[in-house]
Amino acid sequence: MTKKKTKKISLTNEFVFEIVKTLISILIALGLTFVVIVLLSDNPIELFTKLLTAPVTKVRYFGNVIEMMIPIAFSGLAVSLLFRTGLFNLGIEGIYFIGGVVTAAVACTAIDSYVLHPILSILIPAIVGGLLMLIPGFLKAKFNANELVVSLMLNSIYLGLGLFIIKNYLRGIDTSAIASPAFQETAMLDYIIPNTRITISFFLLLIAVFLVYLLLYKTRLGYSIRMTGTNMKFALYSGMNAFTLFMLVHFISGFLGGIGTSVELLSLYGRFTWIVLPGLGFNGALMAMLGRNNPVGVLISAFFISYLAKGAEVMALGSDVPVEIMAIIQAVLVLLVSSQYFLRKWRERQLLKEGTANELS
Amino acid sequence: MNLADFFASVLTTSFVFVIIRVAVPLVCASLSAYTAGISGMNNIAVEGIMLMAALMAVLGSYWTQSAWLGLLIAILTGIVMALMIALFSMRLGANPILVGIALNTFATSFSIFLLYLFTKNKGSSASLASKILPTVDIPIIKDIPFIGDIISGHYVITYLVVLAMIVIYLLIYKTPLGLRIKAAGLDQEAARSVGVNVNRVRIISLIISGLIGALGGAYITMGYMSVFVKNIISGRGWIGIAVAGMAGSSFPILIITTMLFSIFQAVTNIFLLYNLPSELINTIPYVAVLVGIIIFSITETRKRKKGELD
Numbered sequence: 001m002t003k004k005k006t007k008k009i010s011l012t013n014e015f016v017f018e019i020v021k022t023l024i025s026i027l028i029a030l031g032l033t034f035v036v037i038v039l040l041s042d043n044p045i046e047l048f049t050k051l052l053t054a055p056v057t058k059v060r061y062f063g064n065v066i067e068m069m070i071p072i073a074f075s076g077l078a079v080s081l082l083f084r085t086g087l088f089n090l091g092i093e094g095i096y097f098i099g100g101v102v103t104a105a106v107a108c109t110a111i112d113s114y115v116l117h118p119i120l121s122i123l124i125p126a127i128v129g130g131l132l133m134l135i136p137g138f139l140k141a142k143f144n145a146n147e148l149v150v151s152l153m154l155n156s157i158y159l160g161l162g163l164f165i166i167k168n169y170l171r172g173i174d175t176s177a178i179a180s181p182a183f184q185e186t187a188m189l190d191y192i193i194p195n196t197r198i199t200i201s202f203f204l205l206l207i208a209v210f211l212v213y214l215l216l217y218k219t220r221l222g223y224s225i226r227m228t229g230t231n232m233k234f235a236l237y238s239g240m241n242a243f244t245l246f247m248l249v250h251f252i253s254g255f256l257g258g259i260g261t262s263v264e265l266l267s268l269y270g271r272f273t274w275i276v277l278p279g280l281g282f283n284g285a286l287m288a289m290l291g292r293n294n295p296v297g298v299l300i301s302a303f304f305i306s307y308l309a310k311g312a313e314v315m316a317l318g319s320d321v322p323v324e325i326m327a328i329i330q331a332v333l334v335l336l337v338s339s340q341y342f343l344r345k346w347r348e349r350q351l352l353k354e355g356t357a358n359e360l361s
Numbered sequence: 362m363n364l365a366d367f368f369a370s371v372l373t374t375s376f377v378f379v380i381i382r383v384a385v386p387l388v389c390a391s392l393s394a395y396t397a398g399i400s401g402m403n404n405i406a407v408e409g410i411m412l413m414a415a416l417m418a419v420l421g422s423y424w425t426q427s428a429w430l431g432l433l434i435a436i437l438t439g440i441v442m443a444l445m446i447a448l449f450s451m452r453l454g455a456n457p458i459l460v461g462i463a464l465n466t467f468a469t470s471f472s473i474f475l476l477y478l479f480t481k482n483k484g485s486s487a488s489l490a491s492k493i494l495p496t497v498d499i500p501i502i503k504d505i506p507f508i509g510d511i512i513s514g515h516y517v518i519t520y521l522v523v524l525a526m527i528v529i530y531l532l533i534y535k536t537p538l539g540l541r542i543k544a545a546g547l548d549q550e551a552a553r554s555v556g557v558n559v560n561r562v563r564i565i566s567l568i569i570s571g572l573i574g575a576l577g578g579a580y581i582t583m584g585y586m587s588v589f590v591k592n593i594i595s596g597r598g599w600i601g602i603a604v605a606g607m608a609g610s611s612f613p614i615l616i617i618t619t620m621l622f623s624i625f626q627a628v629t630n631i632f633l634l635y636n637l638p639s640e641l642i643n644t645i646p647y648v649a650v651l652v653g654i655i656i657f658s659i660t661e662t663r664k665r666k667k668g669e670l671d
Binding site for chain 2: 145156325
């Protein structure tokens with residue numbers, strides 16, 4: 001009797017319930033996508049299979065998945081820390097842009113070392129990113145300025161400032177496009193897996209996930225972050241100075257953003273070519289939501305979304321269904337996963353049933 | 362740059378006309394963010410609502426071959442999107458800001474998705490014969506020198522937006538419903554305790570928010586321009602959110618700030634003609650809002666501190 005009880009997967013367990021909820025959300029999102037494909041195409045089964053399986057058919061495709069995952073996982077980590085503290089700051093988008101310009105500045109400088117140059121090209125943008133995030137952090141901590149609005153304004157300002165720097169001080173003369181000169185060969189990160197463009201940045205990401213996990217769950221700062229996120233007033237009573245807390249969170253977030261943008265450019269680009277905001281920071285916000293602001297969750301979400309994005313890309317080749325179908329999958333998923341009450345009634349019924357069963361036995 | 366030239370181009374009727382032209386979508390964005398925000402239900406999907414409405418205005422007017430039906434379809438799209446915020450945040454318990462972020466990213470890609478389906482082109486709707494809304498010459502007024510040149514001859518939506526501005530002002534400040542909306546935004550528990558149906562009030566606010574946002578989106582593709590191109594709203598919705606965030610619950614500050622912003626934008630356009638660094642000049646409006654919000658926050662903090670001391 002007792003054996004049967006423990007074996008039964010109980011929906012009353014919060015963790016199990018969240019997983020079931022996520023799986024159901026995925027099924028709904030994919031189901032909806034399938035319906036759309038059926039409407040648009042003559043061979044829906046083939047296309048849908050491609051969407052789901054294409055990334056594992058070639059090493060190169062799977063490599064692409066990892067390549068796509070890295071920048072949005074970094075920005076997801078950065079945003080998740082902010083969200084977790086209850087700060088709706090979307091500034092990582094701007095940090096990716098201006099951090100990219102800083103990366104270009106360092107990577108174009110001649111530093112004759114294959115070790116020092118990449119380290120500096122990642123570390124300097126990271127520090128600059130952290131410092132720049134202190135602007136909205138300070139305004140929030142000191143004057144309670146609306147961080148969402150401030151960060152959005154800063155995004156546009158960084159875009160203009162970054163383009164100004166590229167055009168006037170960091171313009172590549174060997175190209176007609178608005179872009180920086182090619183990065184020095186010493187700065188570029190090497191591909192470490194054959195047939196892919198995966199670099200050391202993959203391991204940096206894993207380390208970052210681990211460190212953010214430690215920070216959140218094993219340190220006092222992390223405890224303050226989690227508590228403040230559930231109740232802003234906590235920050236005032238927690239003993240940890242709210243000002244210090246906000247500043248630290250913003251700095252770490254910007255630091256992660258700086259790493260994310262630099263490894264992206266040093267792995268895949270070779271020169272700075274963005275002329276609009278890259279969208280990687282906003283995508284990070286979605287990853288943070290999907291991963292419920294948990295570092296491991298963010299990593300899994302970034303992988304999952306990148307996997308589907310690659311699948312959609314392969315599927316779109318030579319078919320009537322554009323790759324933007326990803327928008328439907330992503331939006332439905334994110335919305336359902338962030339809905340606290342989605343399936344809650346069902347869960348409550350289970351709770352009730354279990355409660356009555358316990359009472360009877 | 363010659364200063365005299367600059368003033369010569371600023372102090373003309375056509376410049377004021379340009380300010381109004383630039384201001385219309387920004388006013389819509391601000392009003393959209395304001396009406397939702399004041400009820401305590403932040404709508405940060407304004408950008409996405411305007412984008413989808415801009416697209417549906419083009420598609421709708423092409424399908425129906427009527428500019429007015431196109432406008433109607435655009436407005437319905439805006440309302441549906443705003444109601445999504447209501448659905449997910451009120452019924453399903455998601456944070457409205459997160460829903461807004463998701464809707465914005467959705468609109469960015471989904472607009473291209475639809476554009477491609479109907480035009481086989483991911484960049485622009487130029488191949489569709491969509492309709493634009495007519496301009497209006499106001500009789501008598503149009504013959505008044507100076508004033509006639511400024512306020513006559515705009516697109517229909519411009520006058521609709523002025524009307525909407527007045528209606529929203531009256532609604533918020535002069536009607537019981539407006540009082541309820543503000544109450545729901547200030548303290549929903551207190552509002553509930555005196556019998557305000559908070560959810561219903563917020564849904565009404567969101568519907569107005571979606572409607573006015575859509576009007577701004579349709580203006581872009583049915584007046585300001587006559588085609589839809591990728592990312593055509595280019596941040597106007599975000600500006601509206603910033604302005605509304607700065608204005609708080611004050612309608613006059615909202616409108617004044619939006620107009621200041623529009624003037625900045627129009628002046629920026631003139632600066633660009635003088636071969637100044639356009640990238641930096643483009644940031645002037647954003648810097649202005651940023652400075653504005655910093656000053657606003659500092660004075661608010663001072664006020665609060667003073668209040669605590671008293």
